[in-house]
Amino acid sequence: MNEALLVSNLVLWIVVVVLAGIVAALVRQVGILYERVAPAGALVLPQSLAFGEAAPIVDAEGLDGTVRAIGAAHPQGRSTLVFFLSPTCPVCKQLLPALRGIARAESGWLDVVLASDGARAEHAAFVTRERLDEFPYVLSTPLGVSYRVGKLPYAVLVDGGGIVRGAGLVNSREHLESLFEAAERGVASIQDYVEGARA
Numbered sequence: 546m547n548e549a550l551l552v553s554n555l556v557l558w559i560v561v562v563v564l565a566g567i568v569a570a571l572v573r574q575v576g577i578l579y580e581r582v583a584p585a586g587a588l589v590l591p592q593s594l595a596f597g598e599a600a601p602i603v604d605a606e607g608l609d610g611t612v613r614a615i616g617a618a619h620p621q622g623r624s625t626l627v628f629f630l631s632p633t634c635p636v637c638k639q640l641l642p643a644l645r646g647i648a649r650a651e652s653g654w655l656d657v658v659l660a661s662d663g664a665r666a667e668h669a670a671f672v673t674r675e676r677l678d679e680f681p682y683v684l685s686t687p688l689g690v691s692y693r694v695g696k697l698p699y700a701v702l703v704d705g706g707g708i709v710r711g712a713g714l715v716n717s718r719e720h721l722e723s724l725f726e727a728a729e730r731g732v733a734s735i736q737d738y739v740e741g742a743r744a
Contacts, residue, residue, distance in 0.1 A: 586723030587700065587713030589734050592693045594712045596733030600703045601692065605660065605685035608669055613681060615658065615688055615703075622705030625656045626724070628715075629689060629699040631663075632671035636716055637698045641675055643718035648680070651725070662686040702728055 594600065600616035607613060615627060628644060630637035648657045659682045661668060672682055692701050692712070702711040702724045711724035713734065727734050 586727065586734050587711065587715050587720045589713045590693075590695055592695060594693060594701060594709045596709060596711065596727075598709050600701070600707050600709050602707070603685060603688045603691050605683035605688045608665065608672060608682045608684065611681075613658065613683055615660070615683065615685075616691075616707055618707040619656075619705045623654055623656055624705055624710070624728075625658055625703045626721075627658050627660050627688075627692065627701045627703065629660050629692070629694045629697055629701075631661055631697050632667055634697045638675065640698055640715065640718070640721070641677070643721060645679070646718075647721060656681070658683060660685065660688055662689055700724060704728070 602614055602616040604612050605615050615625070619625065626647070628640075630640075644657055644659075648655070657680055659677065659680045661682075662684055665684060668682065668684060672678060692699075696714055698715050700711075700713065700715045700721060701709065704710045710728035711734070713720070713724070715721050715724075723734070
């Protein structure tokens with residue numbers, strides 16, 4: 546009986562040691578995978594505004610009739626996130642709750658402006674349907690052209706001095722927040738930061 550107990554304990558310890566080795570190997574592989582898979586940021590398109598350049602200043606009329614100088618330096622030094630969207634863009638609609646959260650969380654230093662072009666009535670109905678009254682909403686074809694918007698949803702972060710701090714195609718909250726992270730680190734995109742850290 547003692548021999549059977551001794552053999553079973555020995556087999557159990559062998560199994561435990563083998564499992565510990567497998568767990569250690571898996572932990573190592575997860576670490577390697579984490580290094581290889583960089584965080585996803587806003588997709589910087591070839592035609593995007595360049596990091597550090599002066600933002601084009603475009604006078605854009607809002608749905609409320611006021612004219613805003615998008616891209617101009619802000620008197621209080623506040624940054625502006627210009628979010629380009631369309632009433633027919635499903636991804637744009639999915640990002641609206643994230644924009645609301647960002648506007649609340651970053652209200653001390655950031656203004657969020659929604660931008661589009663097209664028929665005023667369609668956009669007014671969109672604002673009502675999605676309850677977007679809290680955001681300035683401008684309609685301007687020259688704004689999209691000047692900011693080199695090719696696909697939607699697209700966002701441009703302009704600092705208080707009118708300098709572009711980030712721009713790109715944004716499909717998730719992570720992409721939106723990557724613009725702030727890149728600006729804080731002084732790089733054009735999170736991908737640039739990761740490549741610089743690896744070098």
